[in-house]
Amino acid sequence: MIWVVSVLFALVSVAVSVSGAGAEDSDIPRWYLHLKFRDTDSNTGVHDSYGFGLGANLNRYLGFEISGDRFEIFPKVRGMGTVGEYGVFALMPQARLRYPVWHDRLVPYLIGGAGVALTDFNDKKPPAFAYQVKSESSTWAAAVGAGVEYFVADNIALGVEFKYLFAGDQTLKVGTASTTVNASNPLTSFTVRMFYPELRPATAVEMAEPAPARFYLAFRLGGAIPTNDELAPGIENRPVPSAIGGAIDPYYGLAFGFDFGRYLGAELAVEGYEVLMGLKGVGSISEYAIYTFIPQLRLRYPIWGGRLVPYAVGGVGVGHVEINDRKPNGGNLSLHGNDNNIAAAVGGGIEYFLTRNIAAGVESKWSYTGGHTITINDNAQTATLQAAVVTFGVRVYFYDFGR
Numbered sequence: 001m002i003w004v005v006s007v008l009f010a011l012v013s014v015a016v017s018v019s020g021a022g023a024e025d026s027d028i029p030r031w032y033l034h035l036k037f038r039d040t041d042s043n044t045g046v047h048d049s050y051g052f053g054l055g056a057n058l059n060r061y062l063g064f065e066i067s068g069d070r071f072e073i074f075p076k077v078r079g080m081g082t083v084g085e086y087g088v089f090a091l092m093p094q095a096r097l098r099y100p101v102w103h104d105r106l107v108p109y110l111i112g113g114a115g116v117a118l119t120d121f122n123d124k125k126p127p128a129f130a131y132q133v134k135s136e137s138s139t140w141a142a143a144v145g146a147g148v149e150y151f152v153a154d155n156i157a158l159g160v161e162f163k164y165l166f167a168g169d170q171t172l173k174v175g176t177a178s179t180t181v182n183a184s185n186p187l188t189s190f191t192v193r194m195f196y197p198e199l200r201p202a203t204a205v206e207m208a209e210p211a212p213a214r215f216y217l218a219f220r221l222g223g224a225i226p227t228n229d230e231l232a233p234g235i236e237n238r239p240v241p242s243a244i245g246g247a248i249d250p251y252y253g254l255a256f257g258f259d260f261g262r263y264l265g266a267e268l269a270v271e272g273y274e275v276l277m278g279l280k281g282v283g284s285i286s287e288y289a290i291y292t293f294i295p296q297l298r299l300r301y302p303i304w305g306g307r308l309v310p311y312a313v314g315g316v317g318v319g320h321v322e323i324n325d326r327k328p329n330g331g332n333l334s335l336h337g338n339d340n341n342i343a344a345a346v347g348g349g350i351e352y353f354l355t356r357n358i359a360a361g362v363e364s365k366w367s368y369t370g371g372h373t374i375t376i377n378d379n380a381q382t383a384t385l386q387a388a389v390v391t392f393g394v395r396v397y398f399y400d401f402g403r
Contacts, residue, residue: 023151024104024199027060031196033394034065035219036161036189046185047072047085055096057195063096067113067143069165069187075172077179083128085325086172088183089118090141090165107157108148117141117167117183122241123287123325130328131175139168139183149191152398154199155355159191192217194396198355204306211262213401220253220363222391224273227366231288232374232381236278240287249273251389257298259397265298269315269345271367275385277323277330279376285330290385291320292343292369309359312348319343319369321383334377341371347389357397364390 034053040046048071055065069090074082092115100107121135145163152158167183223244226237243249250273257267272291278284294317302309322338347365354360370384 023153023156025060025098025100025107025151025157026057026104026154026199028199029056029058030155031056032065032193034067034191034193036069036191038071038187038189041188044186045073046187047074049187049189051187051189053094053193055094057096057098060100061098063098065094065096067092067094067111069143071185071187073181073183073185075179075181077127077172077174077177080127080174080177082125083172083174084121084125084133085123086135086181086183087120087122088167090143090167090183091115091118092141092143094143105151106148107151107159108146110144110146111161111163112142112144114140114142117165119170119181119183121172124328126326126331128174129331131177134173135181136170136172139170141165141167141183143187145187147191149193153357155195155197156357156396156398157191157193157195159193160189161191162186162188192219192396194358194394196354196358202356204302204353204356213261214259214397215399215401216257216259216267216395216397218253218255218257218267218393218395220251220255220271220391220393222251222253222363222389223248224251224367224387224389225249226275227386227388228384231275231277231383231385234280235374235376235381235383236280237385238276238278238284240274240276249275249387251391253391253393255296257296259298259300262302263300265300265311267296267298269294269296271389273387276327277374279329279333282333283329284327285333285376286323286327286335287325288337288374288385289322289324290369292345292367293318293320294343294345296345307353308350309353309361310348310350313363313365314344314346316342316344319372319385321369321372321385323374335375337372337374337383339372341369343367343369345389351393351395359395359397360393361395362390362392364388 036051038049051069094113147161149157149159253271259265296315349363351361
């Protein structure tokens with residue numbers, strides 16, 4: 001839900017503020033990166049949905065891309081109910097047929113392709129705790145759909161996309177019981193498409209006199225390495241099963257903010273990751289999700305003509321934690337631990353402007369949230385989470401104020 005709220009807020013802000021001067025599609029061949037966000041759709045049963053596309057427009061009407069879509073569904077077995085989560089990653093080449101209108105700023109399009117769906121069963125639920133679960137790992141996939149996007153700059157477009165994913169049946173066995181799982185589902189998403197090169201290259205805005213205020217949206221992906229072995233006395237802080245190298249928990253972030261002139265910026269960073277909660281003498285009992293909402297200051301120092309920007313970042317905000325995806329060892333325990341408390345982050349980064357309004361970079365910081373309560377069988381403990389975080393990201397600038 002936090003992804004939906006954050007993206008909607010950012011899109012509304014852009015729609016209100018953007019002038020759109022010089023924004024248009026083109027018949028010039030261009031590469032692009034396509035980011036897609038949807039989170040959870042209770043109407044279809046699709047959970048935690050997101051995706052990407054790497055592609056190129058070949059001319060005014062035709063393009064191709066490699067599309068990836070990741071989501072989860074919750075399969076049920078007769079007599080048991082929901083037995084776990086079923087992750088689906090559909091990867092396929094797609095053709096994209098466009099028809100730019102309204103001075104090439106509004107672009108309806110059709111998409112279609114075929115490939116493979118990679119699947120995995122994870123986060124077993126209580127009805128299946130006592131059983132061995134076996135599942136298949138891949139099947140065929142195909143998709144058709146449509147979208148529409150609006151160019152807010154000559155190399156940035158915002159849009160919405162709908163497509164229907166078709167996938168083959170797979171067998172899921174829970175003990176001696178089995179059920180057929182089909183990943184076919186409608187997928188809807190908000191999208192940001194970033195093109196290279198620009199149609200009208202310009203000098204770095206950071207070196208202009210006076211340097212303008214600029215609105216941006218940033219996307220971050222990386223890992224968190226917890227720096228405390230215990231969440232609370234007797235409660236261990238362990239890597240999640242999907243941890244990179246068995247030690248680095250996947251970390252996701254989104255930020256929207258402003259650069260005020262050449263050196264100062266401010267943003268709201270919405271970020272999150274999960275750890276595995278272990279109870280000494282019992283084992284892993286549950287996952288523990290951490291979300292931080294932190295207003296941050298960014299102190300920047302552009303160099304190399306404004307194309308390379310080192311920066312320091314830090315702030316204080318709110319941390320939300322929640323217990324989810326209980327493990328078999330915790331099936332008979334009473335667990336409570338959803339609350340809010342203080343959060344803070346401090347660190348730095350460096351980014352390089354690929355175009356005048358798109359920068360790619362790396363950021364490293366220390367993340368903290370504390371004062372949370374974990375209650376296990378009426379035994380309440382105060383929990384603290386600290387982690388060293390490294391993320392790679394893209395910062396997309398939508399509008400310059402004062403130009």
